[in-house]
Amino acid sequence: MKDSMKDFDDLDKDIMTNQELQELIGSWFPIPAMEKESDAPKVVETEEGSEEDTVLEEKIDPSLLEFSEEGSQFLNIMVQQEQLHSLMSQLRNNIETNLDYLFCLTGVDWGTDLGVVYHLESTTHRHSLVVKVKTPDREYPTFDSVCDIWKTAEFHEREVYDFFGIKFNNHPNLKRLFLTDEWEGFPLRKDYVDEINMVIK
Amino acid sequence: METKTVETNFKSEEYFINMGPQHPATHGVLRLLLTIDGEIIKKVEPDLGYIHRSIEKMCERDSYQQIVHLTDRMDYLSSNINNEAVCLAVENALQLEVPERVKVIRTIIGELTRISSHCLWWGVMGMDVGALTTYFYGFRDRELINDIFEETCGARLTMNYNVPGGLMFDIHPNFIKRVKDFIVHFKTKLPEYDRLLTGNVIFHKRTKGVGILSKEDAISFGASGPVGRASGYSCDVRKHHPYSALDKVTFNEALKTEGDTFARYLVRIQEMWESLSIIEQLIDNIPEGEYRVATNAVIKLPKGEYYQRVETARGELGVYIISTGTKNPYRLKFRSPGFSNLSLLNHIAVGGKIGDLVATMATLDLVIPDIDR
Numbered sequence: 001m002k003d004s005m006k007d008f009d010d011l012d013k014d015i016m017t018n019q020e021l022q023e024l025i026g027s028w029f030p031i032p033a034m035e036k037e038s039d040a041p042k043v044v045e046t047e048e049g050s051e052e053d054t055v056l057e058e059k060i061d062p063s064l065l066e067f068s069e070e071g072s073q074f075l076n077i078m079v080q081q082e083q084l085h086s087l088m089s090q091l092r093n094n095i096e097t098n099l100d101y102l103f104c105l106t107g108v109d110w111g112t113d114l115g116v117v118y119h120l121e122s123t124t125h126r127h128s129l130v131v132k133v134k135t136p137d138r139e140y141p142t143f144d145s146v147c148d149i150w151k152t153a154e155f156h157e158r159e160v161y162d163f164f165g166i167k168f169n170n171h172p173n174l175k176r177l178f179l180t181d182e183w184e185g186f187p188l189r190k191d192y193v194d195e196i197n198m199v200i201k
Numbered sequence: 202m203e204t205k206t207v208e209t210n211f212k213s214e215e216y217f218i219n220m221g222p223q224h225p226a227t228h229g230v231l232r233l234l235l236t237i238d239g240e241i242i243k244k245v246e247p248d249l250g251y252i253h254r255s256i257e258k259m260c261e262r263d264s265y266q267q268i269v270h271l272t273d274r275m276d277y278l279s280s281n282i283n284n285e286a287v288c289l290a291v292e293n294a295l296q297l298e299v300p301e302r303v304k305v306i307r308t309i310i311g312e313l314t315r316i317s318s319h320c321l322w323w324g325v326m327g328m329d330v331g332a333l334t335t336y337f338y339g340f341r342d343r344e345l346i347n348d349i350f351e352e353t354c355g356a357r358l359t360m361n362y363n364v365p366g367g368l369m370f371d372i373h374p375n376f377i378k379r380v381k382d383f384i385v386h387f388k389t390k391l392p393e394y395d396r397l398l399t400g401n402v403i404f405h406k407r408t409k410g411v412g413i414l415s416k417e418d419a420i421s422f423g424a425s426g427p428v429g430r431a432s433g434y435s436c437d438v439r440k441h442h443p444y445s446a447l448d449k450v451t452f453n454e455a456l457k458t459e460g461d462t463f464a465r466y467l468v469r470i471q472e473m474w475e476s477l478s479i480i481e482q483l484i485d486n487i488p489e490g491e492y493r494v495a496t497n498a499v500i501k502l503p504k505g506e507y508y509q510r511v512e513t514a515r516g517e518l519g520v521y522i523i524s525t526g527t528k529n530p531y532r533l534k535f536r537s538p539g540f541s542n543l544s545l546l547n548h549i550a551v552g553g554k555i556g557d558l559v560a561t562m563a564t565l566d567l568v569i570p571d572i573d574r
Contacts, residue, residue, distance in 0.1 A: 072506040100420050104508070104519050104536040119508065119521070119536075123420055123434065126441065152423030155544035163257075178250035178573065188258055 074130040085144035102150035107160035114141045145171040163188035226559040229569030245547040253573040260533040265500045273359035276571035278318040279513035284363040290509035290520045291365040294502040302490040303367040308446040312476040317346040318514035329563040367493030408463040412549040412561035423541035426516025427468040432460035438512035465564035539571040
């Protein structure tokens with residue numbers, strides 16, 4: 001039984017180092033400052049177009065994408081909520097990026113803004129990317145669902161809806177996942193207060 | 202096989218039944234809402250939250266040393282690997298280099314945890330499909346590992362052996378001998394597992410061709426661990442993103458392409474062989490040195506975002522920490538393997554029979570606290 005495993009050894013050939021990954025992704029989404037300097041002034045750079053159009057369709061305005069590597073081991077892209085779905089489907093479907101594995105989908109309450117963080121990985125190229133989206137609307141925060149691109153998003157988006165109250169357009173079954181339907185409020189938001197069940201230091 | 206359509210006067214009707222939350226095959230408090238037509242499953246909808254403790258919210262309140270203890274309570278069968286994940290995330294954020302001794306001991310105990318978890322899975326898997334003997338065989342061998350753990354750190358299940366910076370104590374003087382004895386013992390027992398269940402004709406009929414998951418769907422559903430690997434999807438974090446001492450050992454990633462229940466079974470059996478081989482490579486070469494490096498009593502992570510992936514017995518566990526530079530994480534997310542693996546249950550169970558659902562669920566190896574967190 002042990003011998004049958006050896007047939008699959010060649011699958012590991014595609015793995016690239018972190019440096020190669022950075023250069024590869026950097027060539028698609030050029031970033032002026034590639035150095036990793038923790039104490040440097042903010043490395044958030046705004047792209048002004050140029051080669052961007054060869055990778056991304058005209059639908060996405062490249063000046064609205066923010067690239068950053070500060071304080072993270074991945075390349076981060078901050079995208080406007082209107083452009084989220086079209087960027088995501090291109091990241092997934094473009095043969096060069098081919099980010100087909102959504103390994104983490106996190107809801108975050110940044111104090112004033114509510115947002116979602118998508119961790120993506122390519123199973124063929126083995127590079128990773130983080131896409132972030134946020135909205136200042138705390139009353140009716142709404143993003144487009146990506147569960148037509150990655151099926152795993154269906155459950156993860158329900159979890160985010162349950163704990164952050166973020167709604168997802170075109171989600172097939174958006175309802176509470178862990179909490180009961182009559183639960184009031186969204187517990188993982190920073191302004192959530194429950195005097196009975198929460199221990200606050 | 203020729204299929205015949207028989208005209209009957211019976212009316213076909215869909216109805217709902219509850220499976221769980223106390224059903225023995227759900228291995229915990231998971232409730233499945235089944236839409237069935239006769240015995241054919243039309244839809245499976247999991248109802249979660251029976252033991253949800255909101256560990257992620259508790260983490261925002263606790264210090265990093267305290268968080269390690271909470272992670273035991275997620276996937277309690279891989280508790281040591283969960284601890285390791287948080288410790289690695291914190292150490293990477295602090296850029297703290299732990300001694301080689303710690304790395305090797307962590308890897309050995311991690312692989313022992315994996316064997317122990319798979320032993321339990323194997324016993325329960327057999328029981329789910331009607332073979333009660335496997336349960337006793339699996340627990341007999343798992344007990345030996347738990348005894349080693351108990352001697353090492355005082356706990357059998359929720360170990361809390363890792364702390365940011367290293368280990369809580371050094372290993373027990375008997376540790377190496379007992380692990381070696383276990384390897385010798387388990388190498389005679391694993392072929393026994395195969396003789397008892399793997400070659401069993403009834404078991405084959407229950408598992409082959411049941412609950413098939415294609416590679417594309419496995420990736421799209423975020424399957425990881427043995428579930429993904431049984432579909433031919435190379436997703437072993439130990440291979441692709443090695444941590445601790447896993448870059449110093451050679452092992453094969455157990456892969457199958459069939460994607461059915463039997464393939465998931467075989468992948469886990471192979472993983473036990475591979476884990477034994479990893480332990481054998483390391484057990485004689487535990488370097489001398491410190492078992493812990495000192496950290497500040499109050500750990501403050503630098504401002505930033507940290508992501509750590511480890512391979513638990515169930516698949517890929519991700520720890521995503523957003524820090525604002527204080528002693529508590531601003532947001533901490535656990536990407537649990539069981540949660541993603543559960544989401545594909547509806548996809549692979551529809552069209553099958555209720556009895557097949559039990560076998561399929563057994564090979565997804567769901568641990569409910571891991572899903573509910």
